[in-house]
Amino acid sequence: MTLIDLANPSRFLALTARVLPWLAGATVILLALGLYQSALAPDDYQQGATVKIMFIHVPNAWLSMFVWGVMSVASLGTLVWRHPLADVAAKAAAPIGAAFTFLALLTGSLWGRPMWGTYWEWDARLTSVLILFLMYLGLMALWRAVEDPSRAARAAAVLTLVGAINLPIIKFSVDWWNTLHQPASVMRMGGSTLDKSFLIPLLVMAVAFTLLFVTLHLAAMRNEILRRRVRSLQMMQASRMAFSSEVGAGSREENASKEFGAA
Amino acid sequence: MSLGPYASFIVTSYLAVAIVVAILIGWIAIDYRSQTERLRELEKSGVTRRSGRSATELR
Numbered sequence: 001m002t003l004i005d006l007a008n009p010s011r012f013l014a015l016t017a018r019v020l021p022w023l024a025g026a027t028v029i030l031l032a033l034g035l036y037q038s039a040l041a042p043d044d045y046q047q048g049a050t051v052k053i054m055f056i057h058v059p060n061a062w063l064s065m066f067v068w069g070v071m072s073v074a075s076l077g078t079l080v081w082r083h084p085l086a087d088v089a090a091k092a093a094a095p096i097g098a099a100f101t102f103l104a105l106l107t108g109s110l111w112g113r114p115m116w117g118t119y120w121e122w123d124a125r126l127t128s129v130l131i132l133f134l135m136y137l138g139l140m141a142l143w144r145a146v147e148d149p150s151r152a153a154r155a156a157a158v159l160t161l162v163g164a165i166n167l168p169i170i171k172f173s174v175d176w177w178n179t180l181h182q183p184a185s186v187m188r189m190g191g192s193t194l195d196k197s198f199l200i201p202l203l204v205m206a207v208a209f210t211l212l213f214v215t216l217h218l219a220a221m222r223n224e225i226l227r228r229r230v231r232s233l234q235m236m237q238a239s240r241m242a243f244s245s246e247v248g249a250g251s252r253e254e255n256a257s258k259e260f261g262a263a
Numbered sequence: 264m265s266l267g268p269y270a271s272f273i274v275t276s277y278l279a280v281a282i283v284v285a286i287l288i289g290w291i292a293i294d295y296r297s298q299t300e301r302l303r304e305l306e307k308s309g310v311t312r313r314s315g316r317s318a319t320e321l322r
Contacts, residue, residue: 049267053276060280099287107276114269212284219291226298233305233312240310 007084009225016222023215030208037201044198053111055201058186059209061104064132065167067097067213071139072164075157085221087153088228090160091143092220096213098136105129116180124173125181128166135163149228 034055044051071093077086108126109119120126139156146152174183185193192199266273 043267048269049265049273050269052266052273056276056280095290096287099283103280103283106279110272110276110279114272216287216291219295223291223294223298226295226302229312230298230301230305233302233310237305237308237310 009085009088009228012085013222013225016218020215020218020222023211023218027208027211027215030204030211034201034205034208037204041201042197047115050111050114051198053107054198055205057104057107057111058202059206060100060107061129062206063209063213064097064101064104064129065170066210067093067100068132068136068160068164068167070217071097071160075160078153078157079161085225087149087157088221088224089217090153090156091149092224093217094136094139094143096216096220098133098140100209100213101129101133101136105133112180118180121180123179123181124177125170125179128170128173132163132166132170135159135166139163149231 038052038055041052041055043049071090074086074090074093077083078090105126108129112121113119139159142156142159143152146155171184173179174181186199186202194202
């Protein structure tokens with residue numbers, strides 16, 4: 001099955017029906033394994049047991065940016081290739097991305113209080129992630145504000161691509177400005193600075209959360225396709241009702257003129 | 264497994280993630296049920312797709 005085949009929503013629905021149970025199963029297994037490894041990970045020599053927050057904070061932070069990246073590619077699909085499922089993918093991803101970004105902010109804040117002595121600091125990393133969260137909310141509001149999905153899709157696609165400028169700012173904010181947040185320690189030139197006892201559970205949790213996103217995203221896309229089917233059937237129903245009332249009014253006028261003629 | 268003096272921060276973090284993920288899963292499941300229900304109601308009222316196939320058909 002190619003990408004072109006998936007342009008057909010019916011084929012996409014058939015694929016999700018087959019794939020979703022397997023994805024859900026794999027996500028549960030990997031999450032269980034990741035949580036088990038996180039529980040067994042040793043305490044950090046400086047942070048103590050609070051290092052365990054890293055195993056959920058970092059995957060959520062990665063996904064907050066990854067989901068916007070997925071939405072940006074989908075937006076290109078809407079504006080450039082006009083793929084029929086591109087705007088469905090973008091719209092379905094936004095609330096999931098917003099949830100991951102909220103969790104990244106919340107868990108970061110809960111990690112920051114014991115380590116930095118504060119829940120929040122208006123520094124470059126924290127502020128740029130907060131802006132990302134607000135952009136997710138703005139995008140969701142835009143989708144709701146415009147009734148016609150195709151018009152909403154184009155406006156949302158432009159906003160998503162403009163918002164993608166924030167992704168490198170988030171990534172490199174810790175290098176460009178002075179911040180309380182630690183610099184990159186996993187994805188960096190020269191390899192990870194994390195010990196294997198932390199790195200392996202972190203990578204397992206990152207893969208598990210990515211699978212969770214893929215599962216939820218496919219399910220939300222399926223819902224969006226069904227919502228559009230509901231909308232088109234409702235429009236058909238409304239046009240049929242309007243047509244039958246016009247026909248009824250027309251035949252009544254015809255009868256009235258016949259009666260008038262007979263009189 | 265001892266979580267030390269900051270146990271409440273660690274437990275709250277994991278609980279928050281569990282709750283938000285559960286809300287996401289619940290919302291998607293409820294939305295799916297609601298859309299398929301609305302499609303069935305529309306089909307019962309005699310509105311069908313131009314292809315003639317069932318709107319709730321996934322396979």
